[in-house]
Amino acid sequence: MTTTPHIPVRDLSLKHLRQSCVNCSLRELCLPIGLSTEEMRELDTLITQAKPIKRGEALYRAGEPFRSLFAIRLGFFKASVISEDGREQVTGFHMTGELMGMDAVSSDLHTCDAIALEDSEVCELPFTDMEELSRRIPILQHHFYKLMSREIVRDHGVMLLLGNMKAEERIAAFLLNLSQRFAIRGYSASSFHLRMTREEIGSYLGLKLETVSRSLSKFQENGLIKVQNRLIEIINPDALKQLINNCQQ
Amino acid sequence: MTTTPHIPVRDLSLKHLRQSCVNCSLRELCLPIGLSTEEMRELDTLITQAKPIKRGEALYRAGEPFRSLFAIRLGFFKASVISEDGREQVTGFHMTGELMGMDAVSSDLHTCDAIALEDSEVCELPFTDMEELSRRIPILQHHFYKLMSREIVRDHGVMLLLGNMKAEERIAAFLLNLSQRFAIRGYSASSFHLRMTREEIGSYLGLKLETVSRSLSKFQENGLIKVQNRLIEIINPDALKQLINNCQQ
DNA sequence: CGTACGTTTGATGGGGGTCAAGAAAGGTGG
DNA sequence: CCACCTTTCTTGACCCCCATCAAACGTACG
Structure with a gap:
């Protein structure tokens, strides 16, 4: 049934x-x-x-x-x-x-x-x-x-993120990943609601909640995103992508 | 050889x-x-x-x-x-x-x-x-x-390590993990040869090679292990285990 | 034997953790 | 709808761990 x-x-x-x-x-x-x-x-x-x-x-x-x-x-x-x-x-x-x-x-x-x-x-x-x-x-x-294999590949991506990226790169990657997944499901890629706390984001990304908060604030200052509590609006996705790739190790 | x-x-x-x-x-x-x-x-x-x-x-x-x-x-x-x-x-x-x-x-x-x-x-x-x-x-x-599921679980363990542990805890966990896997295969758990460089260990653990080297040296100073180039001898496995668990968050 | 690679160790600085306080949001019950 | 409380979030100040830069040393290999 x-x-x-x-x-x-x-x-x-x-x-x-x-x-x-x-x-x-x-x-x-x-x-x-x-x-x-x-x-x-x-x-x-x-x-x-x-x-x-x-x-x-x-x-x-x-x-x-x-x-x-x-x-x-x-x-x-x-x-x-x-x-x-x-x-x-x-x-x-x-x-x-x-x-x-x-x-x-x-x-x-x-x-x-x-x-x-x-x-x-x-x-x-x-x-x-x-x-x-x-x-x-x-x-x-x-x-x-x-x-199951896809899950393994996904985890490898997270390991790369945790092992190699700086705080702001991690946040950028995280936001873009969410954005993409919402888009696939027919939701807006540029505006979405975070379901999790800053602390949970931090735990996932290997950061403290204060660092998550600070990074989001800085992105907002620089006009990359707009943050209103848990509502995220992505203003400049290209800049976020650049953030991930530019910082050569 | x-x-x-x-x-x-x-x-x-x-x-x-x-x-x-x-x-x-x-x-x-x-x-x-x-x-x-x-x-x-x-x-x-x-x-x-x-x-x-x-x-x-x-x-x-x-x-x-x-x-x-x-x-x-x-x-x-x-x-x-x-x-x-x-x-x-x-x-x-x-x-x-x-x-x-x-x-x-x-x-x-x-x-x-x-x-x-x-x-x-x-x-x-x-x-x-x-x-x-x-x-x-x-x-x-x-x-x-x-x-395949085991691979996923293993990766989750690495994510925990990368997201939550300090440098020395990571090294300790790494050494104990190797030790255990050698033991399962019938080799010595207390004495083994590292096949990888410090840099590769560092890449795996999200650390720089210098940090890996320093941690190993410190463990040796404190009598936890003996390091001779890539030959590792584990003197005090319990102390290593404690290192992982003690450092609460 | 000499070159290249890997390793150790020191000195220095910065990114992000930690502690703390206040603000904002959300939930609850009157 | 408002008062109240709890949870979550933001921001600042400080400091420590680890990355970075640099130099010397050991080891492997041609």
């Missing part, structure tokens, strides 16, 4: 089931790989009803047993690991259409917390079912390998 | 190929998941003859088309990404029994360079063949998902 958010819950025809898959949570998962209608239907039967997660709630926490991946149907999450001595490191921010929980496959335990930064909805994908299905649909198997 | 392989390179009968799979390059891949002899044989037919890579040579480079994963049969590699403006970030060091190239699945192009830091041997695993086989051997499919 799959429900679908922007479609009324009671209206559960097959057509809408498929739509839910294509349009929302599994956009990245299904749409680009060209499954047949029949295969898509099989995939849909796997997916449980969309589950709402309120802002501040955990989708899962480190240490919990792993059963499912989660596709974000709508909303915004942070993923973070806590070290033994209590330090938090935000490992990623995830938005509509992205898949979470792939880190948990390795040990059958979640290795990080996933916290909703706004009211969200996720679709649960039981992993063993998914594995079974992907054996029968080669293209789906390949796509899952690709998704 | 390089340590001697368990099996002479020239002796490549089927039996030895299988042994090579079990004992060396694919230790992590095959051994722990309990394949039947028949399945193991199928896997072996997939694997090409061990290929030697000399010190300094590239196993692959960023941008090259992706065809295969590589299992390190013997040796030591660094993986690194180069940013558009020429900055190098070492994303990992890989030793015997580990799998390289999983980042390339996402785009069918290698996204990083893999450079041998000592004379090495790798087994090539053509990825499409591997996918096909893993469809018929569920446990193999699951294991590959796990391996």
Whole structure:
């Protein structure tokens, strides 16, 4: 039984089931790989009803047993690991259409917390079912390998950022990355709302919240962006790009 | 020079190929998941003859088309990404029994360079063949998902290190990590040879080579380790562990 | 044996962490 | 709608860690 958010819950025809898959949570998962209608239907039967997660709630926490991946149907999450001595490191921010929980496959335990930064909805994908299905649909198997690989590449990018870039370069890269991801989803690339605190940005970028705040203020002074609390307007994206590339190591 | 392989390179009968799979390059891949002899044989037919890579040579480079994963049969590699403006970030060091190239699945192009830091041997695993086989051997499919997931978890650990730790903590964590991985492979945990330069260590840890050198010297002064060029002897592993955990945030 | 590369160590300076205080925003209950 | 409180954000002052620059030394290799 799959429900679908922007479609009324009671209206559960097959057509809408498929739509839910294509349009929302599994956009990245299904749409680009060209499954047949029949295969898509099989995939849909796997997916449980969309589950709402309120802002501040955990989708899962480190240490919990792993059963499912989660596709974000709508909303915004942070993923973070806590070290033994209590330090938090935000490992990623995830938005509509992205898949979470792939880190948990390795040990059958979640290795990080996933916290909703706004009211969200996720679709649960039981992993063993998914594995079974992907054996029968080669293209789906390949796509899952690709998704996990993409996560690795993304992490390498963050490592480059943390290892090589100065504070302002990191912030610039972060803003451009968000901008691009919003744009892909049909939102404005030049104006968006930050769902996370300065502290969470800082944790992700290896900076203190004061440094994040200062950098944003400086960008505003220089006319690169406009900051109004968590509303960001990108005035001069080219200057931001230049900032990242110019500072030769 | 390089340590001697368990099996002479020239002796490549089927039996030895299988042994090579079990004992060396694919230790992590095959051994722990309990394949039947028949399945193991199928896997072996997939694997090409061990290929030697000399010190300094590239196993692959960023941008090259992706065809295969590589299992390190013997040796030591660094993986690194180069940013558009020429900055190098070492994303990992890989030793015997580990799998390289999983980042390339996402785009069918290698996204990083893999450079041998000592004379090495790798087994090539053509990825499409591997996918096909893993469809018929569920446990193999699951294991590959796990391996990729493990890579993600590992990267999260590095992100924590880069985002939260001070120079000496990073070095301590790095040394302990190497120590542990050597120990798993049956080598000494307390005494080992660094295959990489101070600069490469620094790149991996987000530090400059001088800082790496200074930290090692300081550890030696304090009796935690003994450094003799690239030979490291760990005198007081507990003190190193404490170093990582004590420095609260 | 000499050149090149890698390493160590010192001196210096700056980027960003830390501490602190005040301002702004958001949520809650009356 | 307002008063109140909490959380988040901004800005300033100070200082420390680590990058940078520089020089000398050790080691590997042709």
